[in-house]
Amino acid sequence: MFEHRQDPVLTLAPGFSAEIFHRADTLTGLLVGVFGAGSVLAAVTLAGRGLVRRLPATCLVMGAGLCGFGLARSLPFACGSLAVAGFAFLLTNTAATTAVQLEVAPEQRGRVMALWSLCFLGTRPLASLVDGVLASAVGLRGAAVALAVPVIAVGLVLGVRRARLLPGPAATGEAPPSGVAYGA
Numbered sequence: 001m002f003e004h005r006q007d008p009v010l011t012l013a014p015g016f017s018a019e020i021f022h023r024a025d026t027l028t029g030l031l032v033g034v035f036g037a038g039s040v041l042a043a044v045t046l047a048g049r050g051l052v053r054r055l056p057a058t059c060l061v062m063g064a065g066l067c068g069f070g071l072a073r074s075l076p077f078a079c080g081s082l083a084v085a086g087f088a089f090l091l092t093n094t095a096a097t098t099a100v101q102l103e104v105a106p107e108q109r110g111r112v113m114a115l116w117s118l119c120f121l122g123t124r125p126l127a128s129l130v131d132g133v134l135a136s137a138v139g140l141r142g143a144a145v146a147l148a149v150p151v152i153a154v155g156l157v158l159g160v161r162r163a164r165l166l167p168g169p170a171a172t173g174e175a176p177p178s179g180v181a182y183g184a
Contacts, residue, residue, distance in 0.1 A: 008147040011131040034079045038086025055095040059155025062088035063148040070144025
C-alpha cells in the first residue's frame with residue numbers, strides 16, 4: 001500500500017509540470033528528483049531503530065506532503081511538499097516492511113515477505129492506471145489529494161490502534177525473541 005503512494009508523484013508529475021505549473025514537461029524530472037531527495041535525506045538521517053513506533057506519524061506526514069503537492073500554487077511550495085512526502089515515504093515504507101517482518105513467525109517470514117514484495121511490484125501498473133483515471137475524472141489536484149487520503153486514513157487508524165494496544169515488538173521496533181510470533 002505504501003509503495004503506491006509514490007505513484008501520484010510518478011504518474012501525475014508530467015501533468016503538473018505542463019498543466020499546473022505551465023512549464024516544459026522536463027520539470028517532471030525535478031519534481032520526481034525532489035521527492036527522491038527527500039527519501040535519500042530520510043535514509044541518511046532517521047532510518048533506524050524505533051521507526052515502527054513512528055509509523056502512524058510518518059503516514060500522516062507523507063499524506064500531508066502529498067496533499068501539499070496537490071494543492072500547491074507555486075513551484076517552490078510543491079517542491080518543499082514533495083521533499084517532505086519523499087522523506088516520510090521512505091520512513092513509512094521502511095517501518096511497514098519492518099513491522100511485517102517483526103509480526104510474522106520466523107518460519108513464515110520468507111513467504112510473507114515474498115507476497116509483500118509481489119504486492120508492491122505487481123500492483124504498480126494498476127495503481128498508475130487508477131491515478132490516471134482519477135486525474136481525468138477530478139483533475140490533477142483532486143487526484144493528488146484523493147490519493148493521499150488512504151495514507152492519512154491508515155495513519156489515523158494505526159495511531160488509534162497503537163494507543164489502544166500495549167506496546168509490543170512492532171510498537172517499539174524491537175525484534176521479538178527468537179521463535180516467538182507476535183500477533184498470531
